Each structure stands twice: as C-alpha cells, then as structure tokens.
Amino acid sequence: MTVQHDPSVYERIQAGEQFQELRRRYRSWAFPMTVAFLVWYLLYVVLSGFARDFMGAKLFGNINVALVFGVLQFVSTFLIAWAYSRHAAAKLDPIADELRGGAETRDEVGEGAK
Amino acid sequence: MSHETLSTILFVIFVAGTLAITFWASRNTKSAADFYAGGRSFSGLQNGLAIGGDYMSAASFLGIAGIIALSGYDGFLYSIGFLVAWLVALLLVAELMRNSGKYTMADVLAFRMSPRPVRTAAGVSTIVVSIFYLLAQMVGAGALVGLLLGVHSEAGKIWTIIAVGLLMIIYVVFGGMKGTTWVQIVKAVMLMVGAALITLLVLGKFGFNLSGLLGDAANASGKGDAFLKPGLKYGTEAQGVWGKIDLISLGLALVLGTAGLPHVLIRFYTVPTARDARKSVMWGIGIIGAFYLLTLVLGFGAAALVGSKTIAEADKAGNTAAPLLAQKVGQDIFGDVGGTVLLAVIAAVAFATILAVVAGLTLASSSSFAHDLYAHVFKRGDATERQEVVVARIAAFVIGAIAIALSIFAQSLNVAFLVSLAFAVAASGNLPAILYSLFWKRFNTAGAVSAIYGGLISAVVLVIFSPVVSGSPTAMRPEMDFHLIPLSNPGIFSIPIGFLCGYLGTILSKEYNGSKYAEIEVRSLTGLGSEKATSH
Numbered sequence: 001m002t003v004q005h006d007p008s009v010y011e012r013i014q015a016g017e018q019f020q021e022l023r024r025r026y027r028s029w030a031f032p033m034t035v036a037f038l039v040w041y042l043l044y045v046v047l048s049g050f051a052r053d054f055m056g057a058k059l060f061g062n063i064n065v066a067l068v069f070g071v072l073q074f075v076s077t078f079l080i081a082w083a084y085s086r087h088a089a090a091k092l093d094p095i096a097d098e099l100r101g102g103a104e105t106r107d108e109v110g111e112g113a114k
Numbered sequence: 115m116s117h118e119t120l121s122t123i124l125f126v127i128f129v130a131g132t133l134a135i136t137f138w139a140s141r142n143t144k145s146a147a148d149f150y151a152g153g154r155s156f157s158g159l160q161n162g163l164a165i166g167g168d169y170m171s172a173a174s175f176l177g178i179a180g181i182i183a184l185s186g187y188d189g190f191l192y193s194i195g196f197l198v199a200w201l202v203a204l205l206l207v208a209e210l211m212r213n214s215g216k217y218t219m220a221d222v223l224a225f226r227m228s229p230r231p232v233r234t235a236a237g238v239s240t241i242v243v244s245i246f247y248l249l250a251q252m253v254g255a256g257a258l259v260g261l262l263l264g265v266h267s268e269a270g271k272i273w274t275i276i277a278v279g280l281l282m283i284i285y286v287v288f289g290g291m292k293g294t295t296w297v298q299i300v301k302a303v304m305l306m307v308g309a310a311l312i313t314l315l316v317l318g319k320f321g322f323n324l325s326g327l328l329g330d331a332a333n334a335s336g337k338g339d340a341f342l343k344p345g346l347k348y349g350t351e352a353q354g355v356w357g358k359i360d361l362i363s364l365g366l367a368l369v370l371g372t373a374g375l376p377h378v379l380i381r382f383y384t385v386p387t388a389r390d391a392r393k394s395v396m397w398g399i400g401i402i403g404a405f406y407l408l409t410l411v412l413g414f415g416a417a418a419l420v421g422s423k424t425i426a427e428a429d430k431a432g433n434t435a436a437p438l439l440a441q442k443v444g445q446d447i448f449g450d451v452g453g454t455v456l457l458a459v460i461a462a463v464a465f466a467t468i469l470a471v472v473a474g475l476t477l478a479s480s481s482s483f484a485h486d487l488y489a490h491v492f493k494r495g496d497a498t499e500r501q502e503v504v505v506a507r508i509a510a511f512v513i514g515a516i517a518i519a520l521s522i523f524a525q526s527l528n529v530a531f532l533v534s535l536a537f538a539v540a541a542s543g544n545l546p547a548i549l550y551s552l553f554w555k556r557f558n559t560a561g562a563v564s565a566i567y568g569g570l571i572s573a574v575v576l577v578i579f580s581p582v583v584s585g586s587p588t589a590m591r592p593e594m595d596f597h598l599i600p601l602s603n604p605g606i607f608s609i610p611i612g613f614l615c616g617y618l619g620t621i622l623s624k625e626y627n628g629s630k631y632a633e634i635e636v637r638s639l640t641g642l643g644s645e646k647a648t649s650h
Contacts (some may be wrong), residue, residue: 013642014632022639030205038369041198045365048191048344052514056343061325062332066187066343073194074403080201081399085392088209093389096640103642 013099022095029087037080044069117441118263120458128304128466132297136285139293146499147648148507149290150217150481151383154647158390160299162397162497167298168474169196169372169398170305170405171247172254172433172467173533178406179439180432182413183425186331186341189413193406200402202545203373204395209388210552210638211379216645217377219646220486223547223566226630227559230491235566237486239543240376242570243536244479245517248472250532252278252521254433255468259461261434262461272522278468279518285473286480286510290503291384294473301463301470302401308463309408312436312456315443316373327411330418341417344601356600367605371537374544377478386647395623408640412436419443431530437461476517480509527590531582535573538605542612543569550616552638555631557620564619576604598644615641 013019047055050065055066143149156164171177174196181189215221220236255278265274285293320327328342335341345351349361372378382391415503416425416435419442428434440460445453484506489497497505544567550557575597577583583590585597601607637643 008629010633010636010642011629013636013640019636019640023635026639034202034205037198041194041369042362042365044194045191045362049349049361052343052345056339058339062328062342063325064339064342067190067328070187070190070194071407073198074407077198077201077399078403079206081396084205085396088392092639099636099640100642108119 002036008102009103011066016099018099022092022099025091025095029084029091032083033080037076041073044073115454116194117454117457117461120454121263121461124462125308125465127215127471128300128462132285132293132300132470134468135296136293139289139296140239143288143290143292145648146217146485147645148292149503150380150485151645152291152295154384154386154645156384156390156394158385158393159397160295161381161385161394162334162401163302164295164384165378165394165398166401166405167300167302167305167470168377168381168427169304169402169471170467171251171471171533172258172464173250173530174406175309175409176258176433176436176464177431177469177530178466179409179412179416180425180434181347181422181434182410183215183416183435183439184422184432185347186335186337186414186417187344189345190406190410191284191344191348192364192368193409195365196372197399197403197406199369199372200369200395200399203378204392204399205380206552207373207548208382208391208395211389211548212382212385212391213641213644214552214634215383217383217485218482219376219544220482220490221546221561222634223488223551224490225551225634226627227562228625229495232526232562233486233490235563236544236547237482239493239539239570240482240486241475241479241513242574243376243539243544244475245513245520246417246532246539247375248475248479248517249521249524250529250536251468251472251475252517253525253527253529255465255472256521256525257429257637258433258464258468261429262437271525275521275525276518278465278472279514279521281469282472282476283514285469285513286476286514287289287507290506291477294470294477295384297473298470301466303462304466306405306408308460309405309412309436312440312443312460313408313411315447316411316419316439319344319419319443319446324411325415327418331414333418335417335422342646355580359606360601360603363601363603363606366609367534367538367541367603370541370605370609371544372540374540375536376482376540376544377474379548380478380481381474383645388641388644389625409436410592412439415439415443415599419446437464452640472517476510476514479513480506483509483513528588529590531577531590534603535577538573538577538603539570540610541605542573543567543568546609546613546616550620552634554620555628555635556626557616558623558625558627560623561616561620565612565616568615568619569608572611573604576601576608580604 056064178189222232224232256275259274260266332341335563349357376395416439425435437460441453441457444456488505579598582602583596
C-alpha cells in the first residue's frame with residue numbers, strides 16, 4: 001500500500017536551514033573525496049600503462065613500486081571507507097535523525113509506505 | 115578416493131544445504147518485499163557477506179588468480195579496479211538508493227519521471243547487463259567442470275550448464291531474495307575460508323617472506339622482473355599506445371561499473387535502514403579487499419609452485435591455477451591425500467561461487483521484469499503484489515531457461531569479454547542515470563532515457579566492432595573480421611557518451627518537477643518516508 005505524501009512537507013524540509021546544512025555536509029565531503037580517489041586510482045592505472053620502468057623499480061627485495069602502489073590503493077580504499085563512516089555517524093546521522101524524527105512525530109508523512 | 119569423487123560429494127553437500135535453506139526461505143517468502151528484498155531484515159554483516167558472495171564471481175576467484183599466475187602483476191591491477199569501485203557505491207549510491215527506492219534500480223530512476231519510458235529503459239538495461247554477466251558465468255561453469263571434474267565431453271559440459279541453470283532457477287523461484295542471500299552468505303564464507311587456508315599454506319612454505327615468493331614466481335615464469343610489473347597482459351608494448359588506452363578504458367569501466375550493476379544495487383534494499391546499507395558496504399569492502407589480497411598470493415604462489423607452463427597446459431586462460439595450487443601445497447605438506455582433499459575443496463568452492471553469482475543475476479533480472487516491465491509498463495501500475503510475485507517467479511524460470519539455451523549455444527565461443535562489457539554498460543548507462551537522478555535537480559524523463567540507451571547502445575556497438583568479437587585470434591568469432599576500432603574495452607568512449615546523452619536529453623526537454631526533486635532529495639538524505647522492514 002502506498003501512502004500519499006503531501007509534497008509540501010518535503011519542500012518545507014528541503015528549504016529549511018537544517019536540511020541545507022545536512023546536504024552541504026554530505027556533498028562537501030562525498031564529492032571532493034570521490035574526485036580524489038578517482039584521480040588517485042587513475043594515476044595508478046595511467047602509470048601502469050605509461051611508466052612501467054618507474055613501476056618496476058625495486059624498493060626492497062623483490063617488492064617494487066607497482067606492488068606497493070597497488071597495496072596503497074587497498075589501504076586508501078579501506079581508510080576512505082572508514083573515514084566516511086566516521087564522518088556520516090558524527091556529522092550526518094544526527095541531523096538526518098532529527099529531521100526524520102521531527103516529521104514523523106508530527107505525523108506529516110505518516111508511517112512510510114510498506 | 116579420487117579428487118573428482120570427493121569434489122562431487124562436497125558439492126552435493128553444498129547443494130543439499132542450500133536447497134534446504136531455499137525450502138525454509140520459501141516458507142518465509144510471502145509478500146513482494148520478501149521476494150524482492152528479503153523482507154529488508156538482513157543485518158549489515160549478513161548483507162556485507164552476501165555482497166561479497168554476489169560480487170566475487172568465478173571470474174574473480176579463478177580468473178584473477180589465473181591471470182596473475184600466467185601474466186603476473188596485471189591480474190592484480192584488474193582486482194584493484196573491482197575493489198576501489200566500492201567507494202563509489204559507498205559514498206554516492208548505497209544509502210541514498212536504500213532510502214529512495216523500493217525493489218529495483220528503476221524505482222530510483224523513475225521516482226520523479228514519467229514511469230513508463232524510464233522503467234522500460236531501466237528494465238531493458240537491467241536484463242541486458244544481467245544476461246551478459248550470466249552467460250559469461252554459465253559458459254565458464256561448463257568449461258570448469260571439464261577442468262575440475264575431468265569431464266571433457268561436449269555432453270558433459272552441456273549437462274553441467276543445464277544443472278547450474280536449474281539450481282539457480284530453483285534458488286530464485288522458491289527462495290526469492292531470502293534464499294539467494296543465504297546461498298551467497300554460505301558461499302562467501304566458504305570462499306574466504308578456502309582462499310585463506312591455501313594462502314596461509316603457501317605463505318608458510320615461503321616462511322612468510324613475500325619477497326621470496328615473488329622472486330620464485332618471477333624466476334619460474336621465465337619472464338623475470340617483467341612478471342612483477344604491469345604490461346604482460348594489458349596494453350603490452352607490442353600493442354602500442356592503443357593498448358595502453360585500452361587498459362585505461364578497462365580501468366574506468368571497472369571502477370565506475372560496480373555502482374551501476376543491478377544485481378549489486380538490489381542488495382541495498384535487503385537491510386532495514388540506510389545506516390545498515392552503509393554498514394553492509396563497509397563489510398563488503400573489507401571482505402572483498404581481503405579476498406583480492408589473498409588472490410595476489412594465490413596467483414604468484416601458483417606461478418612459483420606449480421609453474422606457469424603447467425598451468426597454461428591445463429587451461430590457456432589459467433583458470434585452474436588456484437585448484438592446481440591447492441593440490442600442490444596439499445601434496446607438499448600433507449601428502450597425496452592432502453592434495454586430493456584440498457583440490458576437491460577448492461573445486462567445490464568454485465562451483466558454489468558460480469551458483470551464488472548466477473542466482474543473484476537471475477533474481478535481479480526477474481525482479482526488474484516483474485516490477486518494472488510487467489507491473490508498471492504493461493499493467494500501468496495496476497498489478498497486485500501477489501500478481502507481481504507470480505510474474506517474477508515465472509520470469510526467473512524463463513530468464514533461466516533462456517540463459518541455459520544461450521550458454522549452450524555459446525559454450526564453444528570465447529565470451530569472457532562479456533563480464534567487462536557488463537561493467538562498461540553499467541558504468542555508461544546506469545551510473546549516469548543514477549547519479550543525475552540523485553543529485554541533479556533539473557534531470558528529467560528525456561535525460562534518464564537518453565543516458566540509459568545512449569550508454570547501453572554505445573558500449574554494445576563499440577564492442578561489436580572491437581577485436582574481442584572479430585579480427586583477432588582470441589575473438590568470439592576469430593574466423594571473421596569486421597572490427598573497426600582498436601579498443602576491446604568501450605568505457606573510455608561510452609561512459610562520457612552516457613553522461614553527455616543524459617545531459618543533452620535533459621536540457622533539450624522542458625520537463626521539470628521541483629517538488630518531486632524535493633521529495634527524493636529529502637528522502638534520500640534523511641530516510642523520511644523510506645521503505646520499512648517487514649516484521650514477521
């Protein structure tokens with residue numbers, strides 16, 4: 001069953017300062033970080049194609065730049081995922097909860113569609 | 115006992131266990147939310163494991179280990195794209211999708227658009243991407259049985275494809291999302307345990323000295339230090355600059371495709387809240403990342419201990435590198451019996467892997483057929499939940515049957531390229547439509563339809579005229595030559611085309627619905643009005 005939402009509720013929330021802050025905090029973290037990890041990944045791929053002597057340079061034993069660079073991609077992926085979950089829990093979730101809780105207790109949107 | 119017998123016994127146990135789960139799930143699958151989304155009642159960890167089980171295909175497990183064993187470093191390069199891609203899903207898609215959608219990818223795309231054209235486009239794209247991926251997996255299963263169980267007859271391969279197809283149909287038709295998710299969870303645990311065990315044994319043989327392992331692998335490969343750096347498989351020096359551009363094109367499709375794969379996207383609906391969707395992607399990243407680090411050791415370990423020559427003789431693509439390595443380390447450490455047991459275990463894990471992945475793909479395509487095409491396009495939103503689920507089950511059966519037939523037809527062709535093509539289509543058509551839907555206020559029906567068809571058609575057409583279809587010895591039709599472009603991977607062209615089509619389609623149409631954008635934006639970021647978990 002779909003509950004008909006009053007669209008003005010969403011528009012009112014969207015126009016509110018709190019939501020604008022939530023959106024700003026989300027976008028100002030997620031968008032630049034996405035650009036950053038994509039650039040970092042593409043740098044790795046481009047070097048793998050065009051700078052093979054550099055990638056093949058040995059650092060210690062048989063461990064070369066390519067291997068370390070590759071493992072760093074894993075490390076950066078794990079770190080960014082962890083940092084995002086910290087950011088979301090500290091900066092995004094509280095505002096989202098408040099906005100949702102407020103609208104739900106005022107029963108403006110009713111129980112979500114099941 | 116031979117390893118073939120033992121593999122078969124282990125596999126039968128897996129099948130019996132998963133069928134029991136499917137039977138249990140079928141009794142708990144009543145509503146549409148149960149069938150499509152497992153009642154949205156899985157935990158973050160459970161869904162994270164299922165994400166791993168859904169995503170780590172035989173192509174990743176056997177394929178990447180094989181590429182590393184034969185061509186060294188380049189296999190690792192491939193796996194990195196598969197992993198980094200999950201950040202796109204985590205940061206931009208998973209939570210917002212969970213909050214604004216219901217059962218399929220199209221729920222988000224059609225949210226503020228005219229439903230029929232958008233759902234038609236999204237349904238077509240979902241089914242095309244899933245069938246490409248499905249074909250590659252099922253044809254692979256046919257080839258694998260020959261390698262692992264010693265069945266080399268044509269009839270044996272065909273029966274394997276039919277058996278895999280029937281099992282996947284049973285999982286999906288009866289178990290729906292619940293059954294499929296549990297199959298994927300069981301498989302993910304088996305795969306991780308199996309891969310970790312072999313990795314530990316391999317590292318143990320080298321005294322946990324990775325440098326020593328790499329040195330032996332490089333020596334045994336006969337290619338020396340070149341084996342440890344990029345360039346033996348993708349964008350080789352012989353291929354010149356186009357080969358290198360092809361490598362970048364592949365990298366782009368891998369990193370941007372994951373967050374547009376329909377069978378990945380529907381996993382986000384199986385948890386109660388957006389926060390659980392975030393947790394499940396976190397677990398997924400941990401599991402998938404750990405797994406690819408293990409395959410690095412497996413691949414180089416196979417090169418060092420089994421030798422590239424033996425591996426290439428068993429299978430040109432190197433798909434048996436991991437099983438052969440399991441046998442070798444088992445033999446070296448525990449004697450012949452140990453070798454037999456480990457080989458059998460890895461062979462059974464490989465089959466479990468294929469089954470879990472094909473079930474996820476069949477579910478994604480039949481859900482989209484029933485929910486998008488049947489309920490919203492044919493019936494214009496007038497279908498009852500019960501009718502939808504009946505149609506979804508019939509669709510699973512029909513799509514499964516089509517996949518079996520196509521796979522039998524394609525089993526002598528080299529269709530491995532279909533996996534990267536599925537990623538390219540997902541990155542070129544689905545991802546632009548999803549990102550624009552979630553973040554661009556002005557986006558509209560014409561934009562969504564143009565992005566999906568523009569990306570889908572350009573990727574497929576570019577591949578048809580590429581060297582993977584004709585004009586090269588490893589092509590699907592090596593005896594023909596109508597290739598026009600030197601790239602095997604279309605992403606570098608088709609991804610910008612998809613985004614551009616979405617942009618142009620949008621600005622050339624006057625349609626714009628500000629209040630619906632307010633709804634999807636508030637809903638996606640706060641979870642207000644989002645679908646709740648069903649309680650039993």
